[in-house]
Amino acid sequence: MKGKFSELVKKFADSIKTNRKMQIGLAILLAVILILCYFLFIRSPSPKDVNEGQSIVSSDAEAYADQLESKLEKVLSQVKGAGDVSVLVTLGSGFEYVYATEEVVKETSSGTTTTSTIILVSGEPVLVKEIYPQIQGVLVSASGADDISVKVNLITAIQTVVDVANEDITILTRV
Numbered sequence: 001m002k003g004k005f006s007e008l009v010k011k012f013a014d015s016i017k018t019n020r021k022m023q024i025g026l027a028i029l030l031a032v033i034l035i036l037c038y039f040l041f042i043r044s045p046s047p048k049d050v051n052e053g054q055s056i057v058s059s060d061a062e063a064y065a066d067q068l069e070s071k072l073e074k075v076l077s078q079v080k081g082a083g084d085v086s087v088l089v090t091l092g093s094g095f096e097y098v099y100a101t102e103e104v105v106k107e108t109s110s111g112t113t114t115t116s117t118i119i120l121v122s123g124e125p126v127l128v129k130e131i132y133p134q135i136q137g138v139l140v141s142a143s144g145a146d147d148i149s150v151k152v153n154l155i156t157a158i159q160t161v162v163d164v165a166n167e168d169i170t171i172l173t174r175v
Contacts, residue, residue, distance in 0.1 A: 061094040061133050068135075068162060076140060076157055081150040083143030084174055089162075092136040100126035135164045143174040 016022050072087040100119040105112055119126045138158050144150045151171045158169050 061091050064095070064133060065089045065091050072138070072140075072158065072161060075161060076142065076154055079150065079153050079157055081144040081147055082154060085143075086141040086174065088139040090136045090139075091133040093133050095133060096131040097127055098129040098131065100128050135162055135168070137168045137170070138162065138164055139170045139172070141172045141174040145171045145173040 016026060068089045069087045072089070073085050076082055076087065077085040101116045102119055104115045104117070106115070140154055140158070142150070142154060145154065154171050155166060155169050158164065159166065
């Protein structure tokens with residue numbers, strides 16, 4: 001079996017040496033395989049990949065929401081009459097990232113075309129701005145929330161800390 005296989009490989013190698021079309025085809029096939037390997041396994045993620053990577057954006061946004069909740073709980077529990085406080089913050093989206101781009105304007109007979117390319121430094125996109133997620137709503141459960149003055153103070157404190165509209169804040173009395 002080994003003898004037949006090695007004989008077959010030798011015939012194939014001899015045919016490659018003598019057939020120019022086969023050499024070109026093999027070189028093209030090898031180039032395509034190398035390019036595919038590069039794009040699938042080696043290259044770093046592009047900014048588009050980073051933006052669409054839901055697990056990255058989601059975990060960052062969740063961590064941001066958790067941080068806001070703990071800060072609000074700490075501040076709101078110090079409001080006179082609030083008592084025990086729990087906070088839930090919901091976000092409208094994840095983080096948004098703005099990357100540095102280079103625009104090239106080409107004038108042709110049919111008009112002008114603008115091409116935008118993201119600038120990379122050491123293979124990584126250059127981050128210009130990080131836009132924090134918009135807060136969709138804040139839910140507060142406080143044991144002293146049955147008192148209207150406490151409720152107003154809690155709403156005022158939330159608006160001061162996170163700049164969210166009055167209608168996006170719900171205060172409930174904790175059991």
